[in-house]
Amino acid sequence: xxxxxPHAAARPHGAHGNNHMPHxxxxxxxxxxxxxxxxxxxAARPEPYSGExxxxxxxxxxxNIASFAKPIIILTGGEPMLREDIYEIASHGTxxxxxxxxxxxxxxxxxxxxxxxxxxxxxxxxxxIDGATxxxxxxxxxxxxxxxxxxxxxxxxxxxxxxxxxxTTVTQHNLVELNDIMKLTIDLGATIFNPxxxxxxxxxxxxxxxxxxPQQYEDALNWLADQQxxxxxxxxxxxxxxxxxxxxxxxxxxxxxxxKGCMGGQxxxxxxxxxxxxxxxxxENECGDVRAEGLNFAKIWENSPLFCEMRNLDSYHGxxxxxxxxxxxxxxxxxxxxxxxxxxxxxxxxxxxxAKKPELDDQDKALMSVIQANFPVDRRPFERLGSxxxxxxxxxxxxxxxxxxxxxxxxxxxxxxxxxxxxxSTLVAARIEPDRLDEVAGxxxxxxxxxxxxxxxxxxxxxxxxxxxxxxxxDATLEDLRVRIGTREIHSLPALKVFKIRVxxxxxPARDDAKAAASHDRASHMPHEPSSAPFSDEQKQxxxxxxxxxxxxxKPFDEIADQLGWSVGRVLQQIEDWLAEGIIKRxxxxxxxxxxxxxxNGMAVLDVPADREDQIGAALAKRPEISHCYCRPRxxxxxxxxxxMVHGRDQQTVRQLVADxxxxxxxxxxxxxxxxxxxxxxxxxxxxEQ
Numbered sequence: 267x268x269x270x271x272p273h274a275a276a277r278p279h280g281a282h283g284n285n286h287m288p289h290x291x292x293x294x295x296x297x298x299x300x301x302x303x304x305x306x307x308x309a310a311r312p313e314p315y316s317g318e319x320x321x322x323x324x325x326x327x328x329x330n331i332a333s334f335a336k337p338i339i340i341l342t343g344g345e346p347m348l349r350e351d352i353y354e355i356a357s358h359g360t361x362x363x364x365x366x367x368x369x370x371x372x373x374x375x376x377x378x379x380x381x382x383x384x385x386x387x388x389x390x391x392x393x394x395i396d397g398a399t400x401x402x403x404x405x406x407x408x409x410x411x412x413x414x415x416x417x418x419x420x421x422x423x424x425x426x427x428x429x430x431x432x433x434t435t436v437t438q439h440n441l442v443e444l445n446d447i448m449k450l451t452i453d454l455g456a457t458i459f460n461p462x463x464x465x466x467x468x469x470x471x472x473x474x475x476x477x478x479x480p481q482q483y484e485d486a487l488n489w490l491a492d493q494q495x496x497x498x499x500x501x502x503x504x505x506x507x508x509x510x511x512x513x514x515x516x517x518x519x520x521x522x523x524x525x526k527g528c529m530g531g532q533x534x535x536x537x538x539x540x541x542x543x544x545x546x547x548x549x550e551n552e553c554g555d556v557r558a559e560g561l562n563f564a565k566i567w568e569n570s571p572l573f574c575e576m577r578n579l580d581s582y583h584g585x586x587x588x589x590x591x592x593x594x595x596x597x598x599x600x601x602x603x604x605x606x607x608x609x610x611x612x613x614x615x616x617x618x619x620x621a622k623k624p625e626l627d628d629q630d631k632a633l634m635s636v637i638q639a640n641f642p643v644d645r646r647p648f649e650r651l652g653s654x655x656x657x658x659x660x661x662x663x664x665x666x667x668x669x670x671x672x673x674x675x676x677x678x679x680x681x682x683x684x685x686x687x688x689x690x691s692t693l694v695a696a697r698i699e700p701d702r703l704d705e706v707a708g709x710x711x712x713x714x715x716x717x718x719x720x721x722x723x724x725x726x727x728x729x730x731x732x733x734x735x736x737x738x739x740x741d742a743t744l745e746d747l748r749v750r751i752g753t754r755e756i757h758s759l760p761a762l763k764v765f766k767i768r769v770x771x772x773x774x775p776a777r778d779d780a781k782a783a784a785s786h787d788r789a790s791h792m793p794h795e796p797s798s799a800p801f802s803d804e805q806k807q808x809x810x811x812x813x814x815x816x817x818x819x820x821k822p823f824d825e826i827a828d829q830l831g832w833s834v835g836r837v838l839q840q841i842e843d844w845l846a847e848g849i850i851k852r853x854x855x856x857x858x859x860x861x862x863x864x865x866x867n868g869m870a871v872l873d874v875p876a877d878r879e880d881q882i883g884a885a886l887a888k889r890p891e892i893s894h895c896y897c898r899p900r901x902x903x904x905x906x907x908x909x910x911m912v913h914g915r916d917q918q919t920v921r922q923l924v925a926d927x928x929x930x931x932x933x934x935x936x937x938x939x940x941x942x943x944x945x946x947x948x949x950x951x952x953x954x955e956q
Contacts, residue, residue: 287335288335288567289338289529290337290338291331291337291339291536294536295319295355295539296315296343296345298315299344299371317539318540319541319557321354323557323561325355327556328359329362330564332359332362335564336364336365338364338366338367339366340368341366341368341388345371346368347379348374352368353382353386356386357385359387360386361387366387366389369391369392369433371415371419372394372415372420375393375419376419381426384427390429390431390457392431392432392460394416394433395413395416395432396435396439397413397439398443399413400413406439430456431456431457431459431460434461436461437464437478439476451499457500459500460504461501461504462504463503463505464478464505465598465604480614480617481617483508484508484617487506488512490509491516491518494518495516507528508527508595511589514591526596527594528546530549531572531573531575531577531599532596537563540557542554543570548604553570579592579596580671581671582596582597582610582611582671583611584672585612585618585620586611586613590621597612606948626669626862630669633651634857634862637651637678637855638852638856640852640853641816641853646820648662648663663820674857675855675857676856676857677814677949679812679816680852680853681852682849683851686847686848687809688735690734690739690760691761692731692758693909694732696753697726697727697728698751703727703728709750713743714954715734716732716946717733717948717950718730720867720941720944724937740758757901762898763879763883766886766887766893804830804832805840806953807830808837809952813952866919868920868921869910870937870938871904871908873908874907879897879908882908882931883897886927892913906935906937912938
């Protein structure tokens, strides 16, 4: 499953002189494999897969690649040696002047196979070692004898004079063995040590408890950089592009074999066993299909919109969009997509804070204050905003795009009331053993109905929201969790009264024109029952479109109308109707409040007598620092029934605010629970099950 090889820097850019010619292509010639590795991107199985490219199709594909570039071709899988024609394919590539390498697991590599590889022109192989001992390696590879088989393959390569490298997928399982694995790599005579940092795709999705924390990633990469500096063995790190930032921070020269972190779509591509083209094997968003294009890989490489996006580093979001190391790092696009649903998003496992931070001027702040609460429902929304804010529509459009690209705006679209769409939601409090907390949180975050999942410092230390299609489904989901996790301490706390739901961060005093555009808080109310009114298929499709992010177009609703086959007027009227009915709670910007300076997120919990709940809830709802305020059921050892989400610049500010309010309201029994780990935060997606 290796995606890179020691010859990666041996090739010039290519015949066309394009800075984005392919230097390296990982080709999954088959997905079949006798192993069942826990981290496998392909989730491979030993049985044959239908639809794999035929021998002649493989030849034609190599012909096309060689016609415009001379990249290294990695024959990978699955287990590439399970293809009977693998040596014919390798030989054909060699005859075209391509550098052919292979990534077998090692179990099928013997003296005869090594001789055939050399005859076919295979220059190097990579074999994975994921534990320093047979016990450790076999546990990860899930096949007894996998370690011994890999060692026999390595010995055969050594006897036959075939270069080999050692790949290691770094997880919690083997982090403490990393030094021993590297020493073993040196003792075996490998040409290079290639650690891979786990990407949560394929079977890797089930390894949430094996994922290193961001700080562990940083520490491991710093250790590897120190080993590179010592020069004991050439080291190349894969799927951790910020390694390129670290070696430069240490003043080290980047390896000639790899001077860029993430090369996906820029100088690297992946071709699946079915001929689907991707930027890498871990980001399964399709860039093209070589069969559909007559085996013309060059056409896909040059014209795929996704490849073009990868090459425009200025379009990356969050820290990756303005980091001083973005041209040498780029962040892992697959990891960003797996954890944030945004392949242009910032690398979620990088701890680096760029020197340059996006700054908001006064007009940015006024604009942000308005569009959080009320993005105009208008065919030309930026013209309407211009009338509010006394600015040119083009300037406002540019500002919004910049704030989206900088990652300050997470999404610009509709926030729906789940109950009015027929769904049921609740807040869940769980008491989990501290040593199992990360593992359990990972399991819970996999549930599609979980949108927010936080660790908070309390006896109830895991808090998450859950939304399902019915009360029965919600109850069954929670009961299944209790059984799987092995605890009854998972409690549903649905809202009994709602005093405020308005996420709108203010940046200084609101200007009069911004105040005029902002929506008013809704009156406090009892939660209504789920809607029984049916939504038509067309209305459901509109919900699906509005729950995504509106386009950057100056007429975003025109694009929605085109997709639905509706008139623009009909789209706008339906949105207005849904806003009036409360089906859409707000249409606006969902922001990353930590990036905007509101770093502390505290859940204030109050023990309030029932006859004062309405009074206290109404008073708290007026506070601009509070985004949500509810009454919820009390737990036996958690006597708090009134909840308020408080946001501030830091924890001390939030604590002081809450203390002042409690003194004013004469509340004695209260607390503030801060989120210390954000396991998941996404917007709910409705009607996808249909």
